[in-house]
Amino acid sequence: MATNLEFIKSETVNQVISFSMTDCFSDKYENYFVTIQGLDHNNLTRHITALRFINSSGVVTSANYDLAKLGMMSNNTFSDDYATAQTSINEISADGYGKGSGSSFYVYNPYSSSNYTFVNYQVSAFYDIHGSTRGVKGIGVLNIAETHTGFNIFDYGGFNMYNGKISVFGVK
Amino acid sequence: MSGSLVKLDEQIVSTPVSSVNLTGMTSDYDVYVVQGNNISLDTDADLLCIRTLIDGTQQTASSYDKAGMLLKANTTFQDIHGTNADFWYLDMILGTATQEIGNFTTYCFNFGNSSEYSFITMESTFRNTHSVLQGIAGGGIYKVAEAHNGIKYYAYTGNIDTNSRFVLYGLKK
Numbered sequence: 001m002a003t004n005l006e007f008i009k010s011e012t013v014n015q016v017i018s019f020s021m022t023d024c025f026s027d028k029y030e031n032y033f034v035t036i037q038g039l040d041h042n043n044l045t046r047h048i049t050a051l052r053f054i055n056s057s058g059v060v061t062s063a064n065y066d067l068a069k070l071g072m073m074s075n076n077t078f079s080d081d082y083a084t085a086q087t088s089i090n091e092i093s094a095d096g097y098g099k100g101s102g103s104s105f106y107v108y109n110p111y112s113s114s115n116y117t118f119v120n121y122q123v124s125a126f127y128d129i130h131g132s133t134r135g136v137k138g139i140g141v142l143n144i145a146e147t148h149t150g151f152n153i154f155d156y157g158g159f160n161m162y163n164g165k166i167s168v169f170g171v172k
Numbered sequence: 173m174s175g176s177l178v179k180l181d182e183q184i185v186s187t188p189v190s191s192v193n194l195t196g197m198t199s200d201y202d203v204y205v206v207q208g209n210n211i212s213l214d215t216d217a218d219l220l221c222i223r224t225l226i227d228g229t230q231q232t233a234s235s236y237d238k239a240g241m242l243l244k245a246n247t248t249f250q251d252i253h254g255t256n257a258d259f260w261y262l263d264m265i266l267g268t269a270t271q272e273i274g275n276f277t278t279y280c281f282n283f284g285n286s287s288e289y290s291f292i293t294m295e296s297t298f299r300n301t302h303s304v305l306q307g308i309a310g311g312g313i314y315k316v317a318e319a320h321n322g323i324k325y326y327a328y329t330g331n332i333d334t335n336s337r338f339v340l341y342g343l344k345k
Contacts, residue, residue: 108297109209115210139305140297
């Protein structure tokens with residue numbers, strides 16, 4: 001039976017500060033499902049990873065991203081984090097002490113030249129020296145109506161990322 | 173989970189309509205996914221509402237509960253909750269300005285089970301009637317033990333606008 005969640009591509013992320021998942025969005029799908037698993041920072045303390053989109057000129061770094069995310073700590077109160085006019089959507093993934101992480105997100109309308117690109121994301125991370133779990137439920141938008149052919153993730157503090165695997169699926 | 177999602181119905185609004193019905197829920201699936209993208213409404217500050225369907229008939233009992241968190245890009249978040257309403261809604265208060273559009277993914281559980289309540293999880297991301305990024309993370313229950321074979325999306329006061337897209341998928345067992 002033909003089904004409608006279609007694997008597009010998978011890539012590994014290792015020993016790089018920034019990684020671009022290129023040519024994964026097309027006119028074949030309107031929405032996408034992305035997983036990031038295993039990403040860590042090789043025994044460094046807590047780190048977060050941010051998301052940007054890629055247009056025909058490269059990675060979009062202008063201050064046109066808005067985001068809101070609920071940070072849920074297993075050993076602390078939850079936090080409302082929100083911002084507008086940012087240069088990325090931060091905490092698309094997070095990790096600490098080389099213990100890995102898992103995150104997923106839906107991307108809506110990335111290839112449409114007439115719509116903004118939106119995301120819903122969720123993260124589960126081992127995050128803190130005290131061994132706490134951090135969960136994140138977040139939303140984001142790139143407030144530019146243009147075609148995006150892929151996305152970029154990068155370490156928010158400029159450190160190398162290790163052991164990650166990114167998979168992209170089209171929701172047909 | 174690659175290859176586990178089967179499209180059952182798709183509606184792309186070609187002219188403004190008050191509602192969209194997605195049908196095709198059968199005993200072949202236990203869990204369904206509804207995805208909406210590029211959702212727009214033709215009336216400012218209008219809501220996208222949801223009801224269950226039985227053979228095309230919307231269920232209007234005051235038995236819809238929901239709870240969740242409304243995330244906002246410009247201020248602290250809001251607990252959203254309610255009981256005994258006669259519809260669910262995704263807290264997408266959309267406007268008519270440019271790019272005040274919504275996107276969502278809803279999982280539907282137990283819709284085919286006549287002996288249990290029907291449940292949904294809801295997540296959305298949208299620019300609201302003030303062009304502010306918002307999104308809901310939460311869930312809802314329809315507190316009637318009956319089988320439903322469809323789901324209805326409708327605008328509370330006006331119409332769902334052109335190019336809004338709704339797709340119903342079954343999760344293959």
